[in-house]
Amino acid sequence: MKSKKNKLTDKVLVLNTSREFLGTKPLYKAIKDVVTNQVIVLESTDRLIKGGINKHGVQTEMAAPTVICEREYVNVKYDHLFKISYSPENVKLRDRYTCQYCHNKFKEDELNIDHVHPKCEGGKLTWTNSVATCFSCNTIKGSQSLKECGFSLRKMPIKPSGFSEYLRLKVKTIPESWEQYLY
Numbered sequence: 577m578k579s580k581k582n583k584l585t586d587k588v589l590v591l592n593t594s595r596e597f598l599g600t601k602p603l604y605k606a607i608k609d610v611v612t613n614q615v616i617v618l619e620s621t622d623r624l625i626k627g628g629i630n631k632h633g634v635q636t637e638m639a640a641p642t643v644i645c646e647r648e649y650v651n652v653k654y655d656h657l658f659k660i661s662y663s664p665e666n667v668k669l670r671d672r673y674t675c676q677y678c679h680n681k682f683k684e685d686e687l688n689i690d691h692v693h694p695k696c697e698g699g700k701l702t703w704t705n706s707v708a709t710c711f712s713c714n715t716i717k718g719s720q721s722l723k724e725c726g727f728s729l730r731k732m733p734i735k736p737s738g739f740s741e742y743l744r745l746k747v748k749t750i751p752e753s754w755e756q757y758l759y
């Protein structure tokens with residue numbers, strides 16, 4: 577049976593020596609770190625990645641890593657590491673591509689960003705004043721306040737912070753092999 581190939585751009589979870597989350601990197605970069613002995617492989621799939629020919633004339637192969645750990649402690653400021661910058665794309669991701677007024681799911685390009693507190697009344701484009709809306713809800717709401725248009729928000733928009741939100745926004749789907757390392 578032919579196994580499905582790992583894409584070299586697949587994300588690999590990178591942990592510090594303390595097992596704290598450091599980030600993710602594409603598989604091809606993780607393989608380079610493994611080959612140069614900078615990291616330890618904690619989890620891998622049973623899919624083999626073919627490498628070059630070694631001095632014995634044999635083609636090398638390696639199980640594709642999914643979780644790796646640094647060999648030397650990396651000094652990082654964790655607050656800085658989990659910073660998620662404000663952007664319309666990240667607001668749509670935070671809101672899981674769901675219109676915050678009619679609660680239907682849409683594609684990214686079928687959503688706008690609405691100023692909850694209207695722009696004309698001084699509402700700013702910030703995490704806490706921006707929500708994803710579909711075009712029709714956006715048109716109905718226009719420059720009215722929530723009270724004026726009778727819309728309500730299921731939950732108040734928040735500024736995403738911390739590690740789990742960071743991962744959800746950056747990675748979207750968390751591979752099963754990562755779960756025991758995320759806490």
Ligand SMILES: [Zn+2]
Nearest residue numbers: 675678710713
């Ligand atoms: Zn809507």
